[in-house]
Amino acid sequence: MTEPLTVSDVQAMLDGSPFIRGCGMKVVGLDAQALEIAVSMTMRPEFERRAGTGQWHGGPIAALIDTAGDYALALHAGGPVPTINFRTDYLRPAVDTSLTATARVRRAGRTVGLVDIDVTDDAGRLVAVGRGTYGTTAG
Amino acid sequence: MTEPLTVSDVQAMLDGSPFIRGCGMKVVGLDAQALEIAVSMTMRPEFERRAGTGQWHGGPIAALIDTAGDYALALHAGGPVPTINFRTDYLRPAVDTSLTATARVRRAGRTVGLVDIDVTDDAGRLVAVGRGTYGTTAG
Amino acid sequence: MTEPLTVSDVQAMLDGSPFIRGCGMKVVGLDAQALEIAVSMTMRPEFERRAGTGQWHGGPIAALIDTAGDYALALHAGGPVPTINFRTDYLRPAVDTSLTATARVRRAGRTVGLVDIDVTDDAGRLVAVGRGTYGTTAG
Amino acid sequence: MTEPLTVSDVQAMLDGSPFIRGCGMKVVGLDAQALEIAVSMTMRPEFERRAGTGQWHGGPIAALIDTAGDYALALHAGGPVPTINFRTDYLRPAVDTSLTATARVRRAGRTVGLVDIDVTDDAGRLVAVGRGTYGTTAG
Numbered sequence: 001m002t003e004p005l006t007v008s009d010v011q012a013m014l015d016g017s018p019f020i021r022g023c024g025m026k027v028v029g030l031d032a033q034a035l036e037i038a039v040s041m042t043m044r045p046e047f048e049r050r051a052g053t054g055q056w057h058g059g060p061i062a063a064l065i066d067t068a069g070d071y072a073l074a075l076h077a078g079g080p081v082p083t084i085n086f087r088t089d090y091l092r093p094a095v096d097t098s099l100t101a102t103a104r105v106r107r108a109g110r111t112v113g114l115v116d117i118d119v120t121d122d123a124g125r126l127v128a129v130g131r132g133t134y135g136t137t138a139g
Numbered sequence: 140m141t142e143p144l145t146v147s148d149v150q151a152m153l154d155g156s157p158f159i160r161g162c163g164m165k166v167v168g169l170d171a172q173a174l175e176i177a178v179s180m181t182m183r184p185e186f187e188r189r190a191g192t193g194q195w196h197g198g199p200i201a202a203l204i205d206t207a208g209d210y211a212l213a214l215h216a217g218g219p220v221p222t223i224n225f226r227t228d229y230l231r232p233a234v235d236t237s238l239t240a241t242a243r244v245r246r247a248g249r250t251v252g253l254v255d256i257d258v259t260d261d262a263g264r265l266v267a268v269g270r271g272t273y274g275t276t277a278g
Numbered sequence: 279m280t281e282p283l284t285v286s287d288v289q290a291m292l293d294g295s296p297f298i299r300g301c302g303m304k305v306v307g308l309d310a311q312a313l314e315i316a317v318s319m320t321m322r323p324e325f326e327r328r329a330g331t332g333q334w335h336g337g338p339i340a341a342l343i344d345t346a347g348d349y350a351l352a353l354h355a356g357g358p359v360p361t362i363n364f365r366t367d368y369l370r371p372a373v374d375t376s377l378t379a380t381a382r383v384r385r386a387g388r389t390v391g392l393v394d395i396d397v398t399d400d401a402g403r404l405v406a407v408g409r410g411t412y413g414t415t416a417g
Numbered sequence: 418m419t420e421p422l423t424v425s426d427v428q429a430m431l432d433g434s435p436f437i438r439g440c441g442m443k444v445v446g447l448d449a450q451a452l453e454i455a456v457s458m459t460m461r462p463e464f465e466r467r468a469g470t471g472q473w474h475g476g477p478i479a480a481l482i483d484t485a486g487d488y489a490l491a492l493h494a495g496g497p498v499p500t501i502n503f504r505t506d507y508l509r510p511a512v513d514t515s516l517t518a519t520a521r522v523r524r525a526g527r528t529v530g531l532v533d534i535d536v537t538d539d540a541g542r543l544v545a546v547g548r549g550t551y552g553t554t555a556g
Contacts, residue, residue: 016189016190017187017188017189017190017196018184018185018186018187018188018189018190018196019185019186019187019188019196019198019199020196020198022185023198045157046157046158046161047157047158048156048157048158049156049157049158050155050156050157051155051156051157057156057157057158057159057202058202058205058222059158059159059162059198059199059201059202059205059206060158060198060202062198062201062202062205062225062227063196063197063198063199063201063202066197066198066201066227067198082229083197083229084228084229085226085227085228085229086201086226086227087224087225087226087227088201088205088224088225088226088227089223089224090221090222090223090224
């Protein structure tokens with residue numbers, strides 16, 4: 001039995017990935033028992049869909065969903081797991097706001113697991129949802 | 140009846156998006172009749188999954204899939220369209236390679252359309268596939 | 279402003295579909311305000327994956343998911359809506375049990391809506407989940 | 418090294434499933450080398466969306482997609498495999514027609530595989546597409 005991962009453990013793992021660190025993703029909460037994690041990302045001009053609009057492009061939202069889902073299962077596996085596939089649904093434009101992805105493991109099986117991810121804006125509105133299948137062994 | 144979009148038309152649209160331009164995505168081929176487009180992206184250290192591995196993180200691959208799918212329908216709509224949802228499946232690690240996403244419209248309906256996207260590496264191996272639902276009106 | 283649909287209204291709509299009626303799907307609860315509905319289905323030998331096992335084949339589970347999702351949005355649209363696409367994830371075998379699909383609208387937009395569907399067995403275990411995009415106009 | 422499966426081998430497997438046999442699914446072609454299979458299904462009144470319309474309900478179409486995808490991987494695994502998840506997109510109404518699902522393995526990995534499935538009507542029009550993740554070990 002190993003110790004449950006803490007916010008700083010997971011943040012260190014995120015920061016070990018040049019892509020994730022470059023996006024500025026931050027762990028803002030986790031529940032190691034419930035296999036839930038919250039990851040935030042702040043708007044930057046380079047994430048804009050069109051210049052000067054303040055609207056997020058879908059690409060960084062999908063990356064946030066994939067990452068939050070992965071690290072929810074990392075709470076189970078002890079480290080990041082391979083993404084097998086994920087679905088992203090965009091529900092509302094996200095404009096002039098940071099984003100928080102809350103990921104919750106629905107099932108962690110022997111070889112694969114399923115995670116649901118909700119993305120909300122600063123006003124708590126749901127802007128996108130994700131659902132992903134991941135391996136359940138870190139590596 | 141408007142003129143079919145050319146590679147340079149679509150490249151100009153891509154470059155109008157700070158996110159897409161920042162990722163360095165390039166249109167490398169299109170067939171305006173068949174509603175097919177190919178978009179490439181070159182590896183950079185900031186796209187790495189882990190430092191020094193040369194392996195693409197899934198985030199930029201998903202962004203490439205979403206964008207290629209969107210601009211395949213742009214050939215139909217005359218400009219970029221809203222992504223409703225898309226599914227990304229990762230099939231093999233992509234290491235030390237650029238990536239090319241080839242997107243093909245399977246159906247362009249009155250309000251929504253479906254696009255399939257295959258992502259290959261420099262050796263022509265399939266590394267990921269996407270399937271997305273988009274609106275069919277530019278805006 | 280029309281009257282909210284009741285359980286018997288929706289059951290009558292289900293029974294108007296030869297396929298759904300033939301499967302024996304029953305509305306067992308709804309919340310017209312929250313756009314949530316619960317639909318149940320009883321095991322029959324013709325739904326078995328393999329003869330004599332009592333295990334549900336995935337096909338009828340997918341059909342239950344699609345239908346429950348559709349009628350959750352029917353609470354919004356006043357009648358069944360076209361399914362655009364849906365994803366089904368199987369989490370555990372369902373054996374010797376009836377199934378209940380609980381569908382909840384996550385977003386009902388002008389032209390499309392998104393619904394999440396959880397399928398549980400008689401013991402309340404989650405056996406499958408669905409997520410679907412539907413039109414939001416009945417027809 | 419075992420013998421490649423033939424049409425009659427796979428038909429016998431289909432018929433071993435009460436659900437699949439009850440739907441009347443028939444193997445109409447396969448390529449054991451390419452991991453491709455074609456499965457057909459004939460319209461019946463009990464598959465109708467609404468009585469007397471001759472239009473297929475989406476439920477049996479999803480079941481056909483799932484089954485064709487499964488048996489494409491069975492050509493690799495030697496027998497039917499567990500479905501992990503699949504996505505179904507409906508592209509056109511299917512009316513007064515039989516349906517043929519053509520399934521093609523895109524990737525068969527050590528533990529999971531991905532299959533694409535196209536469903537066409539008697540006129541060869543694409544009415545729906547599927548994409549599914551399955552285990553790659555029969556059982």
